[in-house]
Amino acid sequence: MYTYDLIVIGGGASGIAAAIKAKELGVKKVALVDEKSYLGGVLPQCIHSGFGLVYFKEDLTGPEFTEKLVQKAKKLSFDVYSDTFVFKIIYRDYFEKLVYAVSKHGIKKLKTKTIVYSAGCRERSIYEIGVVGSRPSGIFTAGEAQTLMDIYGIMPGKNIVIVGSGDVGLIMARRFALQGANVKAVIEIMPYPGGLTRNIVQCLNDFNIPLLLSHSVLRVIGKDRIEEVEVCKVDESKKCIEDSIFRIKCDTLIISAGLVPRVELLEDLGISIDPLTKSAVVNDRLETSLPGIFVAGNALVVNDLVDYAVEQGEVAAQGASEFVFNNGISAAQWKKIKLNGNIRFFVPQLISGERDVIMYGRVISPEEKVKLEINEIKKEISFFRVRPSEMIRLRLNKDELSSVKTKSLTFSISKRSE
Amino acid sequence: MSNKRKVVKLTCIVCPIGCEIEVIAENGNIISISGNKCPNGEKYAKEEVFHPKRLAFTVLRCKNGTMPTVAVKTSKPVSKFLIPSIMKYLSNVEVSAPLNVGDVVVQNILDSGADVVVTRSVDLLECNS
Numbered sequence: 411m412y413t414y415d416l417i418v419i420g421g422g423a424s425g426i427a428a429a430i431k432a433k434e435l436g437v438k439k440v441a442l443v444d445e446k447s448y449l450g451g452v453l454p455q456c457i458h459s460g461f462g463l464v465y466f467k468e469d470l471t472g473p474e475f476t477e478k479l480v481q482k483a484k485k486l487s488f489d490v491y492s493d494t495f496v497f498k499i500i501y502r503d504y505f506e507k508l509v510y511a512v513s514k515h516g517i518k519k520l521k522t523k524t525i526v527y528s529a530g531c532r533e534r535s536i537y538e539i540g541v542v543g544s545r546p547s548g549i550f551t552a553g554e555a556q557t558l559m560d561i562y563g564i565m566p567g568k569n570i571v572i573v574g575s576g577d578v579g580l581i582m583a584r585r586f587a588l589q590g591a592n593v594k595a596v597i598e599i600m601p602y603p604g605g606l607t608r609n610i611v612q613c614l615n616d617f618n619i620p621l622l623l624s625h626s627v628l629r630v631i632g633k634d635r636i637e638e639v640e641v642c643k644v645d646e647s648k649k650c651i652e653d654s655i656f657r658i659k660c661d662t663l664i665i666s667a668g669l670v671p672r673v674e675l676l677e678d679l680g681i682s683i684d685p686l687t688k689s690a691v692v693n694d695r696l697e698t699s700l701p702g703i704f705v706a707g708n709a710l711v712v713n714d715l716v717d718y719a720v721e722q723g724e725v726a727a728q729g730a731s732e733f734v735f736n737n738g739i740s741a742a743q744w745k746k747i748k749l750n751g752n753i754r755f756f757v758p759q760l761i762s763g764e765r766d767v768i769m770y771g772r773v774i775s776p777e778e779k780v781k782l783e784i785n786e787i788k789k790e791i792s793f794f795r796v797r798p799s800e801m802i803r804l805r806l807n808k809d810e811l812s813s814v815k816t817k818s819l820t821f822s823i824s825k826r827s828e
Numbered sequence: 829m830s831n832k833r834k835v836v837k838l839t840c841i842v843c844p845i846g847c848e849i850e851v852i853a854e855n856g857n858i859i860s861i862s863g864n865k866c867p868n869g870e871k872y873a874k875e876e877v878f879h880p881k882r883l884a885f886t887v888l889r890c891k892n893g894t895m896p897t898v899a900v901k902t903s904k905p906v907s908k909f910l911i912p913s914i915m916k917y918l919s920n921v922e923v924s925a926p927l928n929v930g931d932v933v934v935q936n937i938l939d940s941g942a943d944v945v946v947t948r949s950v951d952l953l954e955c956n957s
């Protein structure tokens with residue numbers, strides 16, 4: 411059986427970054443495992459620009475970002491298992507975890523001291539968003555359509571309706587329009603768009619694609635191939651307004667209704683899950699409730715920026731190296747992060763207060779002129795505007811945390827009084 | 829002379845802040861730009877009012893490669909109005925592996941001044957018979 415210090419599960423941006431960082435920190439035996447034949451995760455199929463402004467200080471396309479990261483990795487020596495799917499993890503004890511994977515060569519059993527789990531996220535499907543009716547062909551998630559078009563060069567259809575106005579949905583609307591398809595509408599159940607304003611401008615307005623806010627797709631109509639969708643306006647409680655129902659003819663329906671961290675393998679291990687992030691509860695080294703198992707990238711929180719996914723990969727690798735060299739992650743006492751006001755989540759959920767920590771969070775609803783307060787350390791940060799689509803990232807340093815004597819830190823976001 | 833006054837409201841797309849910019853132009857000359865939080869926004873607004881430009885991205889069919897397509901982009905932003913013709917032109921271009929990031933596949937496409945360059949490498953597919 412092969413024995414490693416660290417096995418990274420998932421070869422997307424966060425996983426590659428974790429493997430690179432671990433090698434740079436002197437971890438000896440490192441392996442990177444991915445189910446695909448190429449590295450980069452979702453990046454190679456994101457052919458538009460907007461990647462790497464923070465990490466490489468350049469505006470790159472997804473594939474260019476991958477190339478740069480892979481070039482960096484090639485200078486270091488670690489094992490890469492491509493076309494290899496991890497189907498089981500076993501926690502033997504503090505220093506021994508087993509990783510079971512399948513490839514065309516059969517089943518592999520790998521032994522390791524630590525794991526960085528960076529398996530990305532999955533897309534919510536049509537079955538999860540309450541659309542009834544028949545299930546003909548022509549229904550794809552945004553990621554499936556993107557893979558078909560930009561990896562395989564296959565056009566999924568000509569007359570397109572897109573469900574969901576997050577950045578992924580908006581970018582796919584532009585991609586279809588550029589390729590000559592007729593994008594009939596982007597349908598959003600919320601009263602505000604899910605994506606960034608710049609994407610509304612350059613992806614929808616540039617191509618005169620209608621955005622239907624406070625609308626919902628009710629039903630799919632079609633026998634072999636989808637022919638129409640039934641759409642209605644919704645009220646504040648997202649209930650369909652009876653006499654507002656109409657139909658849109660289309661041959662393709664694209665579902666872009668949110669992303670969920672892919673954590674089935676971690677759930678099977680019985681680790682603690684945070685219902686707010688739907689992923690693992692982690693400490694400031696991104697370690698889960700099982701010692702030596704770390705989570706990073708979209709498997710931890712759905713990131714809008716690849717730069718943050720990379721950053722999390724590096725923090726997790728830092729943790730893995732400390733685990734290997736110091737036999738574990740130290741903390742005199744873990745402090746809990748508590749939430750108050752307009753906050754959906756913050757990770758990590760536990761911090762030691764003994765080292766710097768980068769916090770990532772999201773708000774529940776858009777709001778202007780707000781402040782984020784952390785009372786225990788008398789910190790206050792003002793924001794001109796917060797939106798659910800824009801992740802909040804902040805660094806708390808060791809010095810400001812060291813004075814905290816309480817068992818928890820409370821984050822609250824509220825309106826500034828002026 | 830009649831003063832043709834034009835007020836244009838734009839959202840800056842240069843960075844994720846997305847400032848709302850107002851441009852006032854008279855007889856084809858810009859007389860004021862406001863709302864931008866930085867100079868990049870002013871530059872963007874000037875161009876956007878009279879000559880909007882964008883980068884174009886797509887994939888080309890690729891023979892003998894480890895992937896069936898190669899991803900490409902224009903080497904610099906091109907007129908927004910030229911992009912549909914560029915896309916049409918590129919849909920008929922087929923290339924062969926191997927190709928590396930930065931390789932030029934079409935020079936000065938449709939006289940735009942921009943080249944079409946590779947953004948995703950493809951290796952030659954080795955036939956293991």
Ligand SMILES: Cc1cc2nc3c(=O)[nH]c(=O)nc-3n(C[C@H](O)[C@H](O)[C@H](O)COP(=O)(O)OP(=O)(O)OC[C@H]3O[C@@H](n4cnc5c(N)ncnc54)[C@H](O)[C@@H]3O)c2cc1C
Nearest residue numbers: 420422423424444445451452460496529530707708715716
């Ligand atoms: C359409 C779209 C547009 C985006 N636009 C931007 C943008 O403009 N700018 C920006 O900065 N960011 C953007 N992002 C976000 C950014 O791309 C992601 O946050 C980042 O790439 C996520 O990296 P990751 O490593 O966490 O996950 P992924 O890239 O998803 O990688 C996870 C990898 O793990 C593999 N895997 C999963 N489970 C297993 C298993 N059991 N065994 C083996 N392998 C497994 C998967 O196959 C995958 O290769 C965009 C994302 C999308 C989808």
Ligand code: SF4
Nearest residue numbers: 840843846847866869
């Ligand atoms: S004006 Fe400057 S700060 Fe505002 S969106 Fe444009 S680039 Fe960003």
